[in-house]
Amino acid sequence: MRALVSIFAGLLILISLYQLSFTWFVNQHEKEQGKKAEMYVKRTYPLTPQQKYPTNTEARAYYKDTVDNAHDAYLDSLLTATRDKKITWWGQTYQKAKESELLLGLDLQGGINVTMDIALDGLIKNGLANNPKDPQLLKAIGEAQRRKLNSDQNFIDLFASVYREQNPGTRLAPLFVNANNKLPGDASDSRVLNYIHDQANAAMKQTYQVLRKRIDKFGVAQPNINLDENKGIITVELAGASDPERVRKYLQSTANLQFWEVYTLEELSNSVMSASKALDEYMSATTVDTNGVAKKDTTTRNILVSKIKFIPPQQDQNTGKVSYSPSLGLSLLADTAAVNKYLAIPAVRNSFPSNLKFLWGKQDRDDDGKLSNFLRLYAIKTVPGKDKASLEGDAIEDARQEFDQVTNEVAVAMEMNPTGARNWATLTGKNVGKPIAIVLDDIVYSAPNVIQKIEGGHSRVTMGSGGKNQQLVVEEANDLANILKAGKLEAPAIIVQEQVVGPTLGAQAVNGGIMAFAIAFIVIFALMLVYYNTAGIVANIALILNLLFTIGVLSALNATLTAPGIAGLVLTIGMAVDTNVIIFERIKEELSKGNTYAQAVKTGYLRSLPPVLDAHITTMLTAIILFIYGLGPVLGFATTQILGILLSLFCGILVSRLITDFYTNKNRHFVYFTGLSKRIFKHAAFKFIQYRKVAYMISAVVLLLGVASFFHGFRYGVEFSGGRSYVVNFGKSVNAEEIRNSLEKTFGTTPTIKTYGGPDKLNITTDYRVSETGLTVDSAVQSTLYNGLKTFLPDGTTQQDFNNRLLEGSNKVNPTISDDLKKGAQWATFWSMLIIAIYIFIRFRDWRYSLGTIVALLHDVLVTMAVFSFLKDVVPFPLEIDQHFIAAILTVIGFSMNDTVIVYDRIREYSHTMHGADKTTILNKAINDTLSRTIMTSLTVFLTILILFLVGGEVTKGFAFAMLIGVITGTYSSIFVAAPILIDFAKDKPLGEAAPAPQKGSSTQKAVTNKA
Template sequence: MRALVSIFAALLIVISVYQLSFTYFVNSHESAMEAKAKTQVARLYPQSAAQKYPGNKEVQASYQDTLDQAFNARRKKLLDSSKDTKITPWGTTYQKAKESELLLGLDLQGGISVTMDVALDGLIKGLANNSHDAQMLQALNLATQKKQTRSGNLIDLFAESYKEINPSGKLAPLFSNSGRNKLTFDASDASVISYLHDQATAAMKQTYLILENRINQFGVASPNINLDDAKGIITVELAGATDPERVRKYLQSSANLQFWEVYNLGEVAQSIQSADKALQNYLNGVKVDTTAKTDSAKKDTSTTAVNANPLLHAIQFIQPQQDPKTGQPHYSAELGVVRLRDTGLVNSYLSNPIVKNNFPQDLKFLWGKQMTDEDGKPLDVFDLYAIRTVPGTEKAKIEGSIIENANQDFNPTTGEVVVEMSMNKQASKAWADMTTKNVGKPIAIVLDNIVYSAPNVSEPITGGNSQITMGRGRGSNQQSITEAQDLANILKSGKLDAPARIVSETVVGPTLGKAAVHGGMMAFGISFLVIFMLMLVYYNTGGWVANCALILNLLFTIGVLSALHATLTAPGIAGLVLTVGMAVDTNVIIFERIKEELTRGKSYPVAVKDGYRRSLAPVLDAHVTTLLTALILFYFGLGPVLGFATTQILGILLSLFCGILVSRLITDFYTNKNRHFNYFSAISRRIFTHKAFKFIEYRRVAYGISVVVLILGVSSFFHGFKEGVEFSGGRSYIVNFHKPINQEDVRAALKKTLTGTEPEIKTYGSQEQLDITTDYKVKELGPIADSTVLATTFQGLKPFLPDGVTYSEFITTKYLQGNVKVEPSISEELKSGAVKATIFALVVIFLYIFIRFRDWRYSLGTIIALLHDVFVTLAVFSFLKDAVPFTLEIDQHFIAAVLTVIGYSMNDTVIVFDRIREDSKLMKGASNGEIINKAVNDTLSRTIMTSLTVFLTILILFLVGGEVTRGFAFAMLIGVITGTYSSIFVAAPFLVDFAKRRPLGQAQEAVKPAAKSNKVTA
């Protein structure tokens, strides 16, 4: 056995060191390339910003941006050119070593993480025989609304909604089609729902595969994509991605390419005038007949200053230019342009029946791409187009999966960046007919309802070739080139039958990532040193055994993470810090038992042997309960919380191996040479010796405290909590103002711009950096809504930013350090998952304790203690949410903390229970109170020591670990204190009052009658 443990430990050491060596060599190579890049840039720009432009801070800042861009470009070029360079002694290239290094999550290096909801509403419409059936569309809309506030998949919600709208209606007539599927006209609703589920699963897998193909071409080092069939969501993590807008476009494109005929301003000028007047009357409260067409404008011909010409004010219509040859007016393809902040208003106007009824029935409004300047920076304006649909439908003349090939190129005449496309045979013929009929007129080329370009047709186009114009010049606009390459890849990857829409998004700038790494590593290093010294101070030379186990535990945990290509996140570092505190827990249990055996007069070899043997059961129980909650967190968690759960699971398993087997191996190796570790120190001899505290006698007081806790816990639900954006839905922006800012001034300014909302403002690390959360336009979906909210927020923040900062500069990581967006639908899913995880954890622990101790009283005592701990944490987060100088939010990190607290509290409680069970067999005839008092006193030293080690590590994480994990650390601090209290004063004393009729040692077994004796008594 010892030989096997030695071999396995040696293998783990070799594997861990080998895996981590790649990280070392990669960092060394990248540092060398950075130094080389700095040297080369310094030759090109010998003067610093301050030297070149003394006294002019604005010009200095601009010049420094130039230097930074030059450095980043040079560094990237050097790294790209050295991919095949061998950087390890055994000949591994930089590219291969980079693939094997320890991966850092996006919260540590910056990047973007998104949760995408596979949109099945379009799929359901496509599968229906009549996609314009009024009841079907009503049911689909109702199901979509339900999904915003309820968990569940869209198909089941659709079936439920259809029954509500049409109780006697059958689904089969909507979807049966002998030529396309096996559904008959009289098929049952269950068969139809099963068919829709099968089609949805296939569509989701197709969407997943296409998105996987797209992100593999995106160019980040370690892309990660996962599909959850049950929830219908796809999660994508792109650590190191630096262009969030590009990622959004790349992932959300369904590749639905369409070619439309266009209405120009001259053709709809009269309709615009009529619609404008009708809207003006409507906004002023004048009664209007919505069924009328242009007559609506005649209802009231008076002119009023209130709401005058609303359409003409919101949309800047592009007036025609006179053709110098013919003298005729020349109309552009665009109707007009709209400012970004007005797009929501214009959408509401154009969707109003009062306005729609004044335009031709085959007219449909579409937005163009966000306009950019010559440098490719986004402007706050959008083009508005009026396209012509096929009569009686909303379809284009050419649409669908029509592209056989696409690639980025340049227009040989103008030098503009274009995407060249070749169509299939069927589309080629339709394209030739369409261009023949529209010579001299524009045709809008639309992708996913966004107009990319609308060129004039100069002559019929045969052969099926066409192009989309993207930018202004060869090499002068790298952003247009990149965008064209992305678009070509999207078109080649194919159309998505079930497109995915971003419902949750987290963007982390590199500055925040560096701060998270710095804080996490500081917390980790300080925690390690504190626990290392504490073991030596309290356990004398025996502390070296615990410290060796601690070092190996951490080495193995990080090495296995690297070998599994797992991603280390900020919560993952928090998990490592917690592992430091809990890794010595096994040794503390064992050492305390060895000390007991030595105190009883046993020799060192016997005491060590008995100490390890008798500690095995409580050690396993304590770690299994903590492992169960970690597994539950891993199953229900999303995003960075998964990193914490993964680290915790590995730490627990390796803690058992190092604490039991490796520690015993080290101890035996030392004692075989007739030497022994000393487990007593001057401090440990004086603390908790001859303990005889009467805990049971004070249980009534503890019950009273628990009742107060219960009342406060229940009251917290009425008092309310501060929900994080993950659970409340909305958008959150972390903004660096580069100077101290007054929160109240910012709040007052944003209330004026973000109308109808109460934005939440809090500091994030310093007074110069604020975290701004708002639910402004939270129910409006799509990229335009996101851009509108961000632009409106910028308008409110503009007075607090340095003079001259433009919107384009604001959205860079210099000011916008990071942002989070969560739609209400996914926030409900997260809340539902959190509740399920907590309840499931309590049920699993109840069952484990019942199976392990075979006595329901132990299980009930455990659950009451755990509920006590949860209620205390909830009460603190509710009643102190506005009283502390840091954020107390209910989010995924809080749920992770609660589940960890449950596991940790169980760790304490089960140790006490194990000792009660052991003592109940030894103390025959003693009362339950005496047994429990002795058990609590015997384990008190261990309880205090393990609580102290965990408390110290979490306290250090709270103080220096950074903003990302501060709320988690605070919840854990509360949990450690309450968990220790509940184990001693709630769980154990509870057994006294519920074991009056049956001694604890008899468990669930019935009292058997005495066996008949064969002896004959006189």
């Protein structure tokens, strides 16, 4: 056995060092190339921004961005050029080594994480139903969408049940049966539903494959995409990506390309005047004073003209010919929501032709490469009686980015199949001298005038020149070409959760995590030596190996290290030594009984094995449940914790025993006492059980506060409440109340504002337009945020400066996914407590132990929730109920069982050795004899979490605070709640019948009996 442990430990050391060496070699190579990039920038741009533009703030910021972009571009070119260079001692290339390095999550290096919900309602309506406009179909889909917010049922089954409710006795077959799907006309509902489920699964897989193809061409290193067929979601991680708008367009585009005829302002001039008048009348009628009397308000005149800048006709100076723009006019990005609302008013909509559909154009760039704050409004001429355009994107066979040979503008050239070529020739021939809109996913990319009939199936989308930043437009054109080539999404995927972390926040998270890790390691390392003398060396060797193996295995599995993952490593430092603490405390007891060192070590390891296994299994169970229900970075914490638990068993039991036996066999022994540890708790004889009623009263008050917290309310994180959250760096101290008032006027709702690490940074959360979808909504909300904050930002801050430099991070969660996350958290907590209670019942075979477990865990959870409820407006940092909080609760549930199981195990042991002793005596002795290890196991974890709380950064502060509360209350409940319940229920029943009694005459029995 010893040889096997030695070989396995040696192999793990070699594998871990080998895996981590890739990270070291890659970092060295990238540092070397980074120095070359810095030298290039200094040669090309010798002046600093301050020297170049000492008085012009805007020019200075633009110049800094130019220099940074040049540095990044040159560094990227160097790394690309050296990807085949051998950088390891054994000849591994940079590209291969990069694939094997330890992956950092986007919350550490910056990047974008999105969760995409596959829209099965669109598949049912537009892909499978015979008539997408069937009123009964649409009514059932709408109700199913509403119920989905509060239901765990699959959307397809939910739709079927709603349809049956609304149309009793009506079968589904008439809605879906046609010649293409080969379903018989009399198909049963179950057969139709099976068909829909099959089509939905196929569409999900097709959507996943198309998105994978797109992501592979996106241009970031090591992108990560995963499909969860059970939940119907796709998660995408693009670490290092820095342009959220580009990612949204790239991922959410369904590649639904259409070619439409267009109405010009010339054709709609009368309609526009009629619509403007109708809107003014409508707004005047709805503007009333507090007595219900209509007000005469001049602000209700020419509203449409105030929101849309209509483009007048242009006259050619040479020919005198008048021409109209293909678009009707321009609107501010922030006004698009209002314009959409106005144009949807029936009186306004009826002023326009029935076959007209309004669409917005894409955001253009100016000559400096900045995105415009205006969008063009187009009036599309639909085909009467049809939902599809005259020409659809399925006719496209190839697409590529190119340059116009005359104007040098960036364009996307498209080639059509024979059928598409014929339809294109017909459409262009019919519209010579008129514009044709080229539309992708209901966004007009261009609307060129047709000069002549186009044969051969050639077409082009003009993207503009881009001016000084043409590369940005080239990037957009390449994205569009890739989207068209990858294919159309059968089932659209909508971003329901999005997290954007800027490089600044990422660097802060890394620095805080590393500092917390280092300090915690030093503190626990020293504590083991101070408290356990030379035996502490064994614990420290096991700790070092545990951490080395954990990080090495993470790297070998290509797992991603996140900020919560680092928190998991910090927690592992505290929990890894707990195994040795339990063993050492038992060895100390055996030595105090007069046993030899060899006997004490043997008995200590043997008798410590059951509580160690119990503690690790209960913690493992909660970690597995967290892994199942968690999303995003929290998965990193669960993964790290699971690995840490498994390796803690190996290092704390097998490796520690191997080292101890090796040292002891040479007639030497480790010293387990110091002056401090020899005296502390040596003669502990506290009467815990006698004071249980006082403890019950305290717990009752606490539990009442816990229940009251549900009425007092919590501050839910954006993950559970839905909404958008932004981290904004103002560069100076700001007044949060003034900013709240300003944004309340801008958004129309009151945002939640908390400081984020310092008075110059704020975390702003709002539900403004959270339920709206569309590619332009996120940009419009961000533009509105900028307008609301403009007076508080540094002078000269533009929208682009705000997006690129001051907006350090953002998080968006749709209400649908937030409800799912909230339900998942509730189920995770419930299953954790139930599974642990069942395990304890199986382990101790007594329902009282399970009852004590449940009550103690409920006590711990309710105390933590009460603190988060009643202190949410008191402490200077956010106390939010989010995924990090749930991770802390589940960890507390698992950790709380460590102390409880140790006490329970000793109670069961003493119930067989202390013959004739009453239950109160047994319980008091069990608690007192395990008090030293209870305090030490809690202390090691408490110290590491306290360090994480103080220096670990804002990302994990809420998690650490919840853990601190949980560790304190968990220790209290193990002593004053879980144990006393054994004596107050089933008083006539003996304790611990399941445990086999030690053999008669054993040293343990004699010593305990004598002490009793």
